[in-house]
Amino acid sequence: MKTKQLTKAVVAAGFVLGGIVPVSAQNQKESVSAKADWYPSSYGASDEIGAANLLTSDVVLQAMKLVKLGKTLPLAVPIDKNLPAFRHRSFNLYNIQPGEQAGNTTGPNKFTFNDELVNGWTGVGTQLNGIGHIGINNVYYNGNKAADFVTVEGVKKLGIEKVPPMVTRGVVLDMTAHYGKAIVPGDTEFTIADIQAVLKKQGITLRKGDVVLFNTGWLELIGKDNKQFLEVEPGIGMDAAKWLADQQIVAFGGDTWASEIYPNPTGEEFPVNQFMLAKRGIYNLELIDSRPLVRDKIWQFLFVLGQPLYIGSTQVNVNPIAIY
Template identity: 30%
Template structure:
């Protein structure tokens, strides 16, 4: 296809726009990880675009309308990525009121267990399940991740000692939803549909919204309508094209990108020699975190396209992703 041909002939896939190193015209260059303009110790990439001033500016616009919960529920049988052998979500009871009467694990006696009911539970899950954010160590190129950190120097048995999910700060920023499905007059995009730069531009024009540097940009494909049916949700999902990702980050200045699908891009890959080109481009080359499985149905129903995005992820030390529960606060 045209995009594949373009990639084969481009001199270099741009990293952070301000870096802009160019090779000789027409030369074939291998994509490389981005080196941070925020310094050799930078571990959060484009999240550096967030400042106290930018946070205060968007929070000053909050209009007091009810918040939108952008997170999904976790449940046994929920959609999850298992193609590579990762475990599904599991939840089990470790204590039940009736079981405590019989087992008496606290050694308090039957009368006490009959009187004081005790329930306890445990969960087991892959880090990339439910509404979650990908840390910058999730994907790399040639043994290196964002900012040139090397796996052979920074990855141990207990996770990465750089760019782990615990390094991701709470995110308070202007949020923009781009409802691509609605802009096309659809409830949801077709299986395997690859969202283009033009799709995003046309949807933004219909919504009368312009992107700004430092935005959290969330793409609605409509796939969330199938969330309660894991097979339907996970089968051939639509996703973002590489050119569309470049439009969001390089041309529009997005800080974080996300969508209502899993796993953000679609398959098969549009780039020869890279089975997840959008992930490697965003995370490894641009330092842009990705949020997946974002529930945008409420925003779409009410046609809320701009909002204050507020979200924080679990501080899982050394992890490549973490669950989060973001909110959208409508603004003036």
């Protein structure tokens, strides 16, 4: 199939890097140029980084004051072919030894090496979902229309390579203690009151530029009940999402795969992600392993993330670091 034909086929099917966007025939006919109350962005009509604009030097300096012991902790989960992932996604790694078949070596010093080839989706495992990842009727953050910037070889705007390093305060909210459950039930929607109660209990007040992470115990299901892990999950609803956004956070997420209650009681498909990413430019961090932080009651810490700069991607595997 020729490149142009392939591009048309992919776009028509509703595929966007890292995810699938259902596109009905009716929606395709509808105009996406109608006025909306969520764009242009408050950061400017040409802005491509959304809430990352909040990551000022003052925010960084304040967050650095949280480091008292000099301890570091990775927040990612290991990835292999068995890790459960969203719908169509998969991950396979192959070890290749080019030119070394039959025990061959190179040079008088018998040089050998291992290389790895990955065939997988960037949305498997712990990941940063950029603001170009989720749209509303093919319109994305700051009113960018898919037809204008989405190609089969990546997005021409809102790419993950545009996102600056995230160095800020990380906050983990232990919902397992709040509900008194080692694993929060999958149909649990976190309300504003729930979040405020946990913040009060942990002695935290949210501030501009924070990364807010929820600990639900959901990672305990991996390898034990992968079916349940993917079919449902606890998380914030729309009211809580709006409240969090109004606190001027830069990212939200936690130990689940979508960072919102799923399925949504309204029947809508990932409305919280639509609101946070497309409307407010707030990033999503999925499958964050906060269990060691919770065990040691480390509720706030220096959050550091420098993601791979895959040009044109809207999401990418990451390993954020907590320093405290």
